[in-house]
Amino acid sequence: MIESALVWFRRDLRLSDHAALSLALHSARRVYCVFVFDSDILSALVGVGQTYDRRVEFMLESVRALRVTLRALNGELIILHGKAAMTIPSLASRLSVDAVFANRDYEPDAQSRDRAVLDALSKDGRTLVETKDHVIFERHEIISTDGLPFRRFSAYARMWRQRLGVDDLGEHVVEDEVTRWAAPPPHLATELPTLTQLGFAQSNLAELGIPIGAAGGELLLRNFLPRMADYASSRDFPGQDGTSQLSMHIRFGTVSIRRLVRCARERPSMGADAWLQELIWREYFQMLLAHQPELATEPFLQAFRGWRYLDDAAGFEAWCTGQTGYPMVDAGMRQLVQTGFMHNRARMVCASFLSKHLLIDWRLGERFFARHLNDYDLASNCGNWQWAASVGCDAQPYFRIFNPEVQSRRFDPEGHYLRRYLPELADVPNDAVHAPWKMSRNQQSATRCLIGRDYPAPIVDHQAARERALSALASVSKSR
């Protein structure tokens, strides 16, 4: 038992089932809690010209909620704004704690930050205790018999499921040790910065009605549980409420991943199984990136490293603004920019369109998603973009090219999703809404959707773009 500990909250903004907090409370007589608005991360966002960011607001409000919950248990949350690599060691020193506890973060930038924190702490004889919390299995726990990471998701998922036992899902209880909180010295800040102080303007997050904080995550989970059995069939339809809506909460740790897996296992069904499979995909990509940090910017397949994509500024602009002329692509992109979310079916179609139909570098698309996605996660985003671009680990075969019109007909037959984000298609009937360019001029007038005026003509012809992509990708694939 050590005398005192500091728990550093990062992307784990909850109190329940929290590995680092639980371990600290069971190891130290006095426990302090801190959250740092990391100026390195925030200024990087501002540096690329962001004036608003829904995630910063989500984080701010979730930290506020965390502080409320802590105070209700007679605890307190120290709140700092600065470079975490410097403020954490200096806070540890001011509080004279024996150790800092944090849940391990596997992203390359977080790894180097945490190494710097560890170095600084060690110089003063302190330690950084890192715990497993964000995943069920870390990168060395699920590997093939040759000691290397699995290159096929199916093999990885099979072992993941075989290995899973009750011990892996145990709750990291904190509620039984709430008497151990230490009151921070009065001169330490416990006030939240304002959005303006953090350097951001207000976004439309409040209008979107996304439940925030650990209570918000719990609310969404309870909303999903009765729908979970239908997940396998309903998740593919972007016009339906079939997905869990939990991705942002998984990203910020306002819900525990162990709790989610427990929920899936306690309610066996096709839907629960399909949902668990998606959670395993997440861990697969986390594991891959942890093994190979360069996958954040380089494709897994060597043959595509240094591959020259097309330089098509106009095409990229049309894609970003949802003006490609393909309704499923445009609806997805406009949903992304307007709400910070995009249904997964649309993500696949949009990613495929950029990398195959336009032959634009998947990294440009990855960066655009990074800028806008509320649930943005480096490992999942890079992994899925590489999958869609057919340059990744266990990627989609290069010859499988989504037809945006067919995807639209199959997964949004009534056009509900399309019309929600494309008001110019409001009067276009179902049989034409997936391919409005096929309407006659008379039909265009009658439905108040003149192609080229109210809604763009397709910027590329599907058939021609498909053949161009096939020959370009085939030449690379054959050369390796």
Place this chain on the structure above:
DNA sequence: TGCGGTTTGGT
């Protein structure tokens, strides 16, 4: 979570 061709098994 492709597409366009051929095979197959039913009528």
Place this chain on the structure above:
DNA sequence: CCAAACCGC
């Protein structure tokens, strides 16, 4: 003759 299954890119 039809549609589902199957095959290779």
